[in-house]
Amino acid sequence: MRALPPSKSxxxxxxxxxxGVSPxxxxxxxxxxSLVSPATIARVQQAVEATGYIPNLLAGGLKSKRSRMVAGIVPALxxxxxxxxxxxxxxxxxxxxxxLLLGQTGYDRAREALVLNTMISRQPDGIVFAGLVxxxxxxxxxxxxxxxxVEIWDLSRSPVDMLVGFSHPAVGEALAAFFRAKGWSRVGIATADDHRAQQRSHAFAAAFGAPVPIAQVPAPSNLQLGRGALAQLLREAPDLRAVCCSSDQLAHGVMVEALARGLRVPQDLAICGFGNADFSAHLFPSxxxxxxxxxxxxxxxxxxxLTRCRGEPVAQPVVDVGFRIVERESTAG
Incomplete structure (x- = not known):
């Protein structure tokens, strides 16, 4: 197949x-x-490369009333x-x-409204929002x-439309039970200040049954903030035995600060994170x-x-995917 001259669109x-197919x-x-065979898709893609064709999505959207775009909104990339x-x-x-067209809110409620309004003005075929609006x-x-x-990574009895997520208070309660089962009485919390992290932290503190010092840092959390959080907790509770962290990134910082102070993990200080980041299993200790x-x-x-875009009803509009505690070396023993 020969390419068309550059002067012709x-x-x-x-x-x-x-x-060699119909328009x-x-x-x-x-x-x-999904309506055509893989062989046909390959031939058409080759033709697109050869001709330099760029689809006019605006024109196609006006005809079909579909933008073929879904807005995805997350707190931070x-x-x-x-x-x-x-x-x-x-x-x-x-x-x-x-x-998927991505936008980020920066954990800011005013910016959340601005991003959503901007996305809506572009008439997406769907919206997926990380958290609850x-x-x-x-x-x-x-x-x-x-x-x-679809709101994701959270749970509510009254979602905007549909929801796929889990209960953050239930996570906090499960972690409190996990810490109590270990026999730890002097525990602390290192948490970001976003809504979901706060839900987990408050549920943990309420379920633990004893005073729990809390070090709060701005979201999104990172290693540096984790180090500062542990320093704050140790000033308030020098005999701290375990720390529950609102993210694996924050827990990584807590671990680095503990080791820098000569504390052994988990013998002197046990640490648990949240999120099961890809690096968490490969830290030392894990x-x-x-x-x-x-x-x-x-x-x-x-x-x-996609089901709703096809005009079909969603059988289960609210799905709780649950969670599980993964114990590794940082809380073993």
Whole structure:
């Protein structure tokens, strides 16, 4: 197949002619690949490369009333616990010809409303929001648009539309029970100040049954903030025996600070994180944590949006994926 001269803008008809298929087949291969064979998709993609064709998504969207775009909104792109969800969400949508447009709120409620309003103005076919939409006025606006919306990584009896997540208070209560079962009485909490981390921390403190010192840091947390959090906790409670952290990144910092002070982990100080980041199993000592199947969350959210885009009802609009405590060396013994 010969490429067209650079001076001529390629059309879908040019792609179809080069691929030896009808224009409607070429359109399906690009916009709804599940309707055509893999061999046809490959031929059409080769034709796209040869002709330099760039689809006019705006024009196509006006005809079909579909933008083929789903808005994905996360607190911050550098928070590792959300990455598996973003990856599987992107892949699952792409298989059906949809693209994910990412925005981040920076853990700021005012910015959350701004990002959501901006995304809505672009008329996405769906919205996937990490967390619960906090602003009631924005929640109502999202409902009125009728855009399929999935809140993820949280749990609520009254979601905006659909939800895939788990209970953060239940995580805090489970961790408190885990610490009590270990026989630790002098424990502390290192936590970020975002809504979900606060839910876990408050539930832990309430369920533990004894005073628990808390070091709070701004979200998103990192290694440096973790080191500072442990320093604060040790000033308040020099005999601290264990620390519950709101993220693996924060726990990593707590571990580094403990080792820098000559404290042995877990013999002198036990540490537990949250999120099961990819590095947590490979630290020395390896980090105990709370695992949530983020990839499954992203996959389920994509399926919900795609089902609604096909005009079909979602059988289970609220899904609790649960969580599990993964014990490793940092709390062993």
């Amino acid at each position: 390629a059309t879908l008809h040019d792609v179809a002619r080069h691929a 409607i087949t070429a359109s399906r291969a690009l916009g709804n690949p 550098n928070v590792s616990q959300f990455l598996p969800s973003v990856q599987t969400l992107t892949e699952s949508l792409a298989q059906e010809g949809y693209q 906090q602003d009631e006025a924005v929640r109502e606006r999202v409902r009125r648009t009728g855009i399929p919306t 980090l105990s944590t709370v695992a949530v199947d983020g990839a499954d969350i992203g996959r389920r959210a994509a399926q919900m949006v």
